[in-house]
Amino acid sequence: DAGVIQSPRHEVTEMGQEVTLRCKPISGHNSLFWYRQTMMRGLELLIYFNNNVPIDDSGMPEDRFSAKMPNASFSTLKIQPSEPRDSAVYFCAIGLHQPQHFGDGTRLSIL
Amino acid sequence: TQLLEQSPQFLSIQEGENLTVYCNSSSVFSSLQWYRQEPGEGPVLLVTVVTGGEVKKLKRLTFQFGDARKDSSLHITAAQPGDTGLYLCAGGSAGGTSYGKLTFGQGTILTVHP
Numbered sequence: 001d002a003g004v005i006q007s008p009r010h011e012v013t014e015m016g017q018e019v020t021l022r023c024k025p026i027s028g029h030n031s032l033f034w035y036r037q038t039m040m041r042g043l044e045l046l047i048y049f050n051n052n053v054p055i056d057d058s059g060m061p062e063d064r065f066s067a068k069m070p071n072a073s074f075s076t077l078k079i080q081p082s083e084p085r086d087s088a089v090y091f092c093a094i095g096l097h098q099p100q101h102f103g104d105g106t107r108l109s110i111l
Numbered sequence: 112t113q114l115l116e117q118s119p120q121f122l123s124i125q126e127g128e129n130l131t132v133y134c135n136s137s138s139v140f141s142s143l144q145w146y147r148q149e150p151g152e153g154p155v156l157l158v159t160v161v162t163g164g165e166v167k168k169l170k171r172l173t174f175q176f177g178d179a180r181k182d183s184s185l186h187i188t189a190a191q192p193g194d195t196g197l198y199l200c201a202g203g204s205a206g207g208t209s210y211g212k213l214t215f216g217q218g219t220i221l222t223v224h225p
Contacts, residue, residue, distance in 0.1 A: 004153075043154070043199065043215040056212065091153050098144070098203055098213060102153030 003029075004103035006092050012109045018080040021106045023092030024073060029101075033093040034067055034077050037105070043091075049075065050097075061086075082110045113138040115202050117216035124190055125224050132185045132198055132219045140202035143176050143183045144213065148197040190223045197221075 005024040013019060025032060033048040047057040049069045057067070064083070069075040079086055090106045093099035116135045124130055134143070142161045146154035158167050160176035160183065167174045173186040183200055197220050201213040
């Protein structure tokens with residue numbers, strides 16, 4: 001989706017390493033969402049920002065996960081240290097209060 | 112915790128057939144979204160319904176929100192191979208910090224054979 005650019009598209013790394021996923025919203029929006037998708041659990045909301053402020057991070061699995069949104073055009077999701085159970089596709093989405101445009105995701109594999 | 116149950120999980124049909132996907136919950140939602148996702152891509156929003164009993168049509172796709180806003184259905188008429196994909200329903204909560212939260216169903220994988 002041209003409204004959201006995610007990088008990298010694929011990431012393979014060993015457990016214990018730090019992983020940083022990036023999201024660049026292009027279209028106008030006021031909310032940004034980070035989701036995780038797995039076969040077992042489907043799509044899960046990790047955190048969302050409204051006007052660059054974190055509103056709800058109750059979906060963040062544990063302290064190893066952190067997210068920032070320093071400005072309206074950039075957000076990061078960091079996992080440190082990474083574990084094999086973090087393997088999933090991570091999506092960034094934008095919208096007016098609810099997700100309307102998703103990026104194509106980052107497929108993360110932790111070995 | 113709000114849950115959305117989608118059925119069926121898998122649907123394999125021939126081109127030209129009709130189909131219906133269901134999304135059910137015991138909870139009331141302020142809105143209901145339907146998305147379609149193709150392999151290697153993010154979900155694409157198809158429609159949002161907000162009023163109980165609302166019906167929206169998008170070409171061969173018909174979406175309905177239940178009167179009590181607890182369930183929804185997606186009906187596809189004369190399915191085509193291009194309709195193949197993962198269909199996701201998602202219910203929205205209203206108010207306070209729940210405003211941006213969507214509860215997603217597990218999805219229905221639709222395969223339309225030529």
